[in-house]
Amino acid sequence: MDIKELIKKALEAQKKAYVPYSNFHVGSALLTENDEIFTGCNIEIASYSPTLCAERTAIFKAISEGHKKIKAIAVVGDADFTYPCGVCRQVIREFGKDAIIIIANSEDEYREYKLEELLPHSFGPEDLAEADTRSEKNV
Ligand SMILES: O=c1ccn([C@H]2C[C@H](O)[C@@H](CO)O2)c(=O)[nH]1
Numbered sequence: 001m002d003i004k005e006l007i008k009k010a011l012e013a014q015k016k017a018y019v020p021y022s023n024f025h026v027g028s029a030l031l032t033e034n035d036e037i038f039t040g041c042n043i044e045i046a047s048y049s050p051t052l053c054a055e056r057t058a059i060f061k062a063i064s065e066g067h068k069k070i071k072a073i074a075v076v077g078d079a080d081f082t083y084p085c086g087v088c089r090q091v092i093r094e095f096g097k098d099a100i101i102i103i104a105n106s107e108d109e110y111r112e113y114k115l116e117e118l119l120p121h122s123f124g125p126e127d128l129a130e131a132d133t134r135s136e137k138n139v
């Protein structure tokens with residue numbers, strides 16, 4: 001996996017951030033199971049709550065194009081190391097239980113995490129499947 005390439009794409013996407021309210025620019029780039037890259041920026045809306053983070057923009061683009069798995073996702077933002085919010089961590093969990101999350105300031109300055117480190121003891125699709133089996137037994 002080319003981490004620097006993923007960070008480069010995230011930095012390019014960050015330039016497209018539509019952030020008239022926070023002026024906080026975030027970019028993201030992810031790698032699918034077949035090594036395709038999808039990018040996203042944050043998009044803010046005047047009524048605030050419909051605002052979408054960069055990570056989810058990238059993820060929803062990939063899923064809506066038929067991809068099912070995320071191998072890695074890079075995030076860059078205006079803060080010194082911008083970490084994904086809790087909502088985005090849960091969305092990454094849905095499509096990338098074993099995903100690598102790259103938090104970058106630049107192509108040369110980055111930190112790498114497993115999703116498990118940023119969202120320990122997570123709840124996910126398998127838990128619902130397991131609950132299904134249990135309730136069948138209880139009938
Ligand atoms: O990891 C993050 C953190 C924040 N934001 C966005 C949401 C909002 O537009 C702005 C300020 O929170 O940054 C992201 O896109 N990703």
Ligand SMILES: [Zn+2]
Nearest residue numbers: 053084085088
């Ligand atoms: Zn988020």
